[in-house]
Amino acid sequence: MKFMMAELCGKVTGYCKGKGGSMHIADRDKGILGANGIVGAGHDIALGAGLSAQYRGTDQVCVCFFGDASTNQGTFHEALNMASIFKLPIVFVCENNHYGISMSSDRHMAIKDVADRGAAYGIPGIAVDGNDVLAINEAAVEAVARARKGQGPTLLECKTYRWRGHFEGDPGSYKPKEEQEAWLKKDPIPRFAAFLKENNILTEDDLAALDAQVKTELAEAILFADESPIPAPESVVQDIYSDIVEEVRVR
Amino acid sequence: MKTMTYGEAIREGMSIRMREDPNVLLFGEDVGAFGGCFGVSAGMFNEFGGKRVRDTPISEGAIIGMAVGAAATGLRPIAELMFIDFLTVGMDQLVNQAAKMRYMFGGKISMPMVVRLPAGAGVGAAAQHSQSLEAWVTHVPGLKVVYPSTPQDALGLMLSAIDDDNPVMFVEHKAMYAMKGEVTSFDPIPLGKGDIKHEGKDVTIIATGKMVHEALAAAKKLEGDGISAEVLDPRSLYPLDTDLIAQSLGKTHRAVIVTEENKRGGYGGEISATIGEQMFDLLDMPVVRLGALNSPVPFAPVLEQAYLPNAQDIILAVNQMQ
Ligand SMILES: Cc1ncc(C[n+]2csc(CCOP(=O)(O)OP(=O)(O)O)c2C)c(N)n1
Ligand SMILES: [Mg+2]
Numbered sequence: 001m002k003f004m005m006a007e008l009c010g011k012v013t014g015y016c017k018g019k020g021g022s023m024h025i026a027d028r029d030k031g032i033l034g035a036n037g038i039v040g041a042g043h044d045i046a047l048g049a050g051l052s053a054q055y056r057g058t059d060q061v062c063v064c065f066f067g068d069a070s071t072n073q074g075t076f077h078e079a080l081n082m083a084s085i086f087k088l089p090i091v092f093v094c095e096n097n098h099y100g101i102s103m104s105s106d107r108h109m110a111i112k113d114v115a116d117r118g119a120a121y122g123i124p125g126i127a128v129d130g131n132d133v134l135a136i137n138e139a140a141v142e143a144v145a146r147a148r149k150g151q152g153p154t155l156l157e158c159k160t161y162r163w164r165g166h167f168e169g170d171p172g173s174y175k176p177k178e179e180q181e182a183w184l185k186k187d188p189i190p191r192f193a194a195f196l197k198e199n200n201i202l203t204e205d206d207l208a209a210l211d212a213q214v215k216t217e218l219a220e221a222i223l224f225a226d227e228s229p230i231p232a233p234e235s236v237v238q239d240i241y242s243d244i245v246e247e248v249r250v251r
Numbered sequence: 252m253k254t255m256t257y258g259e260a261i262r263e264g265m266s267i268r269m270r271e272d273p274n275v276l277l278f279g280e281d282v283g284a285f286g287g288c289f290g291v292s293a294g295m296f297n298e299f300g301g302k303r304v305r306d307t308p309i310s311e312g313a314i315i316g317m318a319v320g321a322a323a324t325g326l327r328p329i330a331e332l333m334f335i336d337f338l339t340v341g342m343d344q345l346v347n348q349a350a351k352m353r354y355m356f357g358g359k360i361s362m363p364m365v366v367r368l369p370a371g372a373g374v375g376a377a378a379q380h381s382q383s384l385e386a387w388v389t390h391v392p393g394l395k396v397v398y399p400s401t402p403q404d405a406l407g408l409m410l411s412a413i414d415d416d417n418p419v420m421f422v423e424h425k426a427m428y429a430m431k432g433e434v435t436s437f438d439p440i441p442l443g444k445g446d447i448k449h450e451g452k453d454v455t456i457i458a459t460g461k462m463v464h465e466a467l468a469a470a471k472k473l474e475g476d477g478i479s480a481e482v483l484d485p486r487s488l489y490p491l492d493t494d495l496i497a498q499s500l501g502k503t504h505r506a507v508i509v510t511e512e513n514k515r516g517g518y519g520g521e522i523s524a525t526i527g528e529q530m531f532d533l534l535d536m537p538v539v540r541l542g543a544l545n546s547p548v549p550f551a552p553v554l555e556q557a558y559l560p561n562a563q564d565i566i567l568a569v570n571q572m573q
Pocket of ligand 2: 067096
């Protein structure tokens with residue numbers, strides 16, 4: 001969390017040394033190939049990661065996350081087709097929050113379930129309640145097992161909602177009030193907490209401690225970001241190539 | 252006379268033609284009731300309706316391709332890409348289709364389409380939302396390219412871009428949308444006509460887009476130091492007003508070119524080469540060319556500022572030419 005916060009603040013200690021920013025958080029060492037600023041670009045990159053895992057003979061599986069509106073990009077369709085014919089170990093996870101900026105999913109596509117799109121490419125398409133942690137877990141475990149068995153990709157659609165605007169400063173006024181209110185009631189966090197309590201997995205105190213721990217981590221992350229140095233201006237021309245360092249203008 | 256922001260002027264240009272010609276229409280991501288990611292088309296959905304101001308899904312290839320097909324069959328579409336950076340996704344439709352169709356068809360078709368391309372850095376939008384890619388499109392025969400630097404120019408060039416029977420790339424700098432200026436004329440500004448933004452006699456600073464304002468700031472400062480700099484804004488990158496450049500250099504004999512693009516391979520290089528080839532005799536010394544560093548656009552503000560060319564760089568360049 002602290003490296004992410006530092007990156008958001010453009011600090012040298014951030015995941016991307018302050019060069020990537022909020023849209024490009026990445027950590028290759030953890031197998032994270034980055035958030036992407038180009039809607040739909042990740043679908044194709046997932047192909048390569050899947051191919052690589054298959055080629056190297058590991059049991060790695062590539063999990064590719066994307067939004068509902070990104071599935072209107074050609075890349076989505078090309079990637080699903082190619083992953084399917086090559087039986088690549090990929091789980092395509094669509095976080096369907098029902099909006100692409102101001103465009104609701106019933107305006108940006110003519111079908112209800114993104115999951116249906118899997119059929120066109122011979123891929124199982126599974127729609128689950130995206131606010132149900134356990135339902136997602138179950139579907140994901142199965143999709144990963146399928147990928148590991150060499151049976152190819154799965155398209156997993158998690159139905160959820162975007163609570164706020166698309167960006168800071170977007171009031172989200174295009175979202176109908178009743179729709180918003182109905183979804184707010186389906187908040188997955190209290191729902192899962194209730195499940196944990198009811199099944200005597202965690203007590204009220206455990207949950208409160210967890211909450212406090214998260215708050216502490218967040219405060220520490222903010223402090224870390226605040227206290228971290230900004231990048232040296234000359235670093236602007238580093239990391240472009242593995243070997244060449246471009247010239248800096250002399251002021 | 253009216254005071255308008257750059258964004259409002261672009262909107263006004265589109266709206267004027269849409270009121271006059273039912274074949275002009277606007278489409279792109281979130282351009283409808285939302286009014287566009289930068290608010291440029293705010294209110295147009297209400298005025299013209301969803302048939303003419305249309306939200307599209309996130310499909311840049313299809314957005315540009317739809318403009319091509321519509322232009323080929325009698326409409327005059329304006330397609331908005333939310334950021335110029337997304338040209339990459341629609342590049343085939345632009346480069347292989349829009350630009351070449353008339354030629355490949357032996358001149359028997361026209362392609363009256365405008366593609367709006369919000370460009371430029373300085374707003375902390377990082378590597379994939381801040382680029383200046385005008386050289387990509389100036390390189391392609393069949394495309395015209397304009398880049399207004401003021402509300403007046405934005406309005407006049409938008410009118411001409413819509414009126415033109417060829418694909419016109421309308422580059423707009425996202426950090427200038429809120430910039431205010433006087434609009435005195437509601438007439439089209441012909442493509443290929445540059446403008447002297449500040450008169451001077453010692454050196455010509457040729458600048459495009461937001462760099463025009465850096466050049467003006469530099470000229471003001473240089474004036475205090477006794478150097479009289481002329482600021483020339485080509486406004487159209489292609490066609491390029493070489494006559495105006497020659498006229499100015501005939502007076503100043505010195506040229507500094509400043510564009511916001513990565514310097515390597517930027518359109519500033521084309522302007523420089525044109526001067527070298529056609530106006531060498533007018534020059535007292537080699538052309539100086541400024542641009543952004545040859546790096547992706549970094550996120551951290553300190554790095555982004557290091558990346559961008561600015562008035563200080565121009566002043567330094569001019570001082571070194573004396
Ligand atoms: C190629 C491209 N086109 C447009 C955008 C602008 N844009 C950024 S996010 C977004 C909406 C994405 O919607 P969705 O895929 O549903 O993801 P969500 O933001 O809802 O998670 C758009 C249009 C972009 N970044 N890249
Ligand atoms: Mg979405």
